[in-house]
Amino acid sequence: MQKKQGLINTMVEGCVGLAQGFATTFIHLFRKPITEEYPEYKRPLPARSRARIILTRDPDGEERCVACYLCSAVCPVSCISMQSAEQEDGRRWAVWFRINFARCIYCGLCEEACPTLAIQLTPDYETCQYDILTLVAEKGDLLVDHGGKNHDYNFYRHAGVSMVGEKGTHLNEAKPVDLKSNLP
Amino acid sequence: MLTWTAGILLLVIKLGLVLVGLLLLAAYLVYGERKLLARLQIRLGPNRAGPFGLLQPLADAVKLLTKEDFVPQGADRMIFLLAPVVVAATALLIFAVVPFGEGLTIGGRRIPMVIADIPVGLLYVLALSAIGVYGVALGGWASNSKFSLLGSIRAVAQMISYELSLGLSLVPVVMMAGSFSLVDIVKAQAHYPFVLVQPFSCLIFFVSAVAETKRIPFDLPEAENELVAGYHTEYSGMRFGLYFLGEYVTLVVLGSLVAVFFLGGWHGPLLPPLVWFFLKVLGVVFVMIWIRGTLPRLRYDQLMRFGWKFLVPLALVNIMVTGGVMLLLGS
Numbered sequence: 001m002q003k004k005q006g007l008i009n010t011m012v013e014g015c016v017g018l019a020q021g022f023a024t025t026f027i028h029l030f031r032k033p034i035t036e037e038y039p040e041y042k043r044p045l046p047a048r049s050r051a052r053i054i055l056t057r058d059p060d061g062e063e064r065c066v067a068c069y070l071c072s073a074v075c076p077v078s079c080i081s082m083q084s085a086e087q088e089d090g091r092r093w094a095v096w097f098r099i100n101f102a103r104c105i106y107c108g109l110c111e112e113a114c115p116t117l118a119i120q121l122t123p124d125y126e127t128c129q130y131d132i133l134t135l136v137a138e139k140g141d142l143l144v145d146h147g148g149k150n151h152d153y154n155f156y157r158h159a160g161v162s163m164v165g166e167k168g169t170h171l172n173e174a175k176p177v178d179l180k181s182n183l184p
Numbered sequence: 185m186l187t188w189t190a191g192i193l194l195l196v197i198k199l200g201l202v203l204v205g206l207l208l209l210a211a212y213l214v215y216g217e218r219k220l221l222a223r224l225q226i227r228l229g230p231n232r233a234g235p236f237g238l239l240q241p242l243a244d245a246v247k248l249l250t251k252e253d254f255v256p257q258g259a260d261r262m263i264f265l266l267a268p269v270v271v272a273a274t275a276l277l278i279f280a281v282v283p284f285g286e287g288l289t290i291g292g293r294r295i296p297m298v299i300a301d302i303p304v305g306l307l308y309v310l311a312l313s314a315i316g317v318y319g320v321a322l323g324g325w326a327s328n329s330k331f332s333l334l335g336s337i338r339a340v341a342q343m344i345s346y347e348l349s350l351g352l353s354l355v356p357v358v359m360m361a362g363s364f365s366l367v368d369i370v371k372a373q374a375h376y377p378f379v380l381v382q383p384f385s386c387l388i389f390f391v392s393a394v395a396e397t398k399r400i401p402f403d404l405p406e407a408e409n410e411l412v413a414g415y416h417t418e419y420s421g422m423r424f425g426l427y428f429l430g431e432y433v434t435l436v437v438l439g440s441l442v443a444v445f446f447l448g449g450w451h452g453p454l455l456p457p458l459v460w461f462f463l464k465v466l467g468v469v470f471v472m473i474w475i476r477g478t479l480p481r482l483r484y485d486q487l488m489r490f491g492w493k494f495l496v497p498l499a500l501v502n503i504m505v506t507g508g509v510m511l512l513l514g515s
Contacts, residue, residue: 021478021479022474022478024478025224025474025477025478026224026474028223028224028225028226029220029223029224031226032226033222033223033226033227033228034226034227035226035227035228037228037231
């Protein structure tokens with residue numbers, strides 16, 4: 001008798017459990033779908049979400065990038081390449097700067113590595129192209145005329161650029177390092 | 185001679201209408217299922233192709249037809265190419281015996297609303313659904329792929345197991361109607377549908393039908409997160425489309441079989457018979473989609489235990505009780 005009771009209880013419990021499940025899904029049939037219809041409605045993304053990469057400028061309107069190759073070195077998919085050069089005042093800059101967005105995985109490591117806040121990721125995620133070669137962005141495509149996430153930061157205000165005399169001629173200053181030997 | 189010609193012409197027209205209707209229904213069932221399943225999961229479902237996504241089946245068909253028809257290396261070419269046809273053809277052929285309305289009388293000529301009212305219609309249904317297993321088994325075997333083979337082994341074991349309870353659950357219906365003909369079975373339900381007196385039979389048939397169509401919670405043969413797609417993993421293009429079509433035609437057919445055997449077929453008050461029949465079929469199909477949106481997949485041993493240790497004994501007891509009650513009432 002004890003066992004019979006157990007069986008009936010189990011059956012009732014099983015049926016109630018099933019019915020609850022079916023009721024739950026049935027109620028959801030009348031709920032408003034939560035789908036956001038993408039091309040019509042573009043969800044505003046958080047400011048720090050990572051998508052298209054830009055090169056920002058400092059408050060004086062100069063390029064922030066000092067072509068230190070850190071972003072290129074840290075990039076896990078090696079999609080960043082550049083050529084560094086030096087201006088007359090000793091300020092470094094990138095002669096050309098290229099990001100292959102077909103390879104970029106938008107991990108944001110370049111942004112982390114950048115010592116001058118030059119390279120930044122933006123929430124603009126609509127980067128699809130029909131031709132894969134159009135995804136290769138040159139410096140002109142990457143440069144913007146604002147400071148990105150920090151408008152006030154100016155690297156050279158801290159580091160300084162102006163010099164008297166040649167490099168390596170100052171008191172206790174080491175000879176300039178051959179840059180070619182230092183490349184990643 | 186004239187009556188002969190008229191008869192053949194009528195049959196061809198009827199065949200064409202039923203075939204087109206069935207294929208259209210199957211195509212829009214795919215759309216309906218996707219839409220309904222989406223709503224059950226508070227999504228929108230297909231809504232891009234045409235208004236409300238109504239042209240989605242057309243887009244799917246175009247896509248399937250234009251895809252490459254790929255035969256994997258090492259596949260048994262002949263069987264690989266023919267297996268999907270078996271599935272789709274058997275599914276379509278079953279509908280030949282399903283009556284979808286009362287006979288019409290046009291110009292003094294009676295037109296039965298069924299393609300072939302054969303006296304052993306029920307056996308024909310069971311036989312064809314058994315042949316359908318070959319399509320699945322051979323398709324999976326001929327693919328020369330582990331996933332396909334595993335899927336088809338599961339499918340065959342499952343379909344053979346549940347065919348047993350499928351057949352046994354129909355025995356009480358035959359006993360009560362006194363006929364194997366589907367038209368006679370529907371006629372026997374003129375006063376009340378059999379589901380009222382045979383609820384267990386109906387339940388067993390319905391569960392077995394879900395298992396026969398290999399749908400959730402019995403979708404082990406194509407369990408996409410274990411077996412990629414089961415027996416049709418290696419199929420592409422329209423051959424995959426035939427499997428897909430066969431599956432949804434089977435869904436319609438089994439829905440109409442539930443309607444015919446247990447829900448009283450075309451019988452119903454107020455509305456015309458054809459409308460009643462369609463309402464019942466769509467109702468059954470809706471429940472199947474609802475189940476898909478609710479239940480998780482069973483484990484393989486649960487599936488086998490449920491089939492052999494619960495459904496088959498229950499069906500056998502049901503036959504005996506039905507026989508006993510009929511004997512008591514008859515004497």
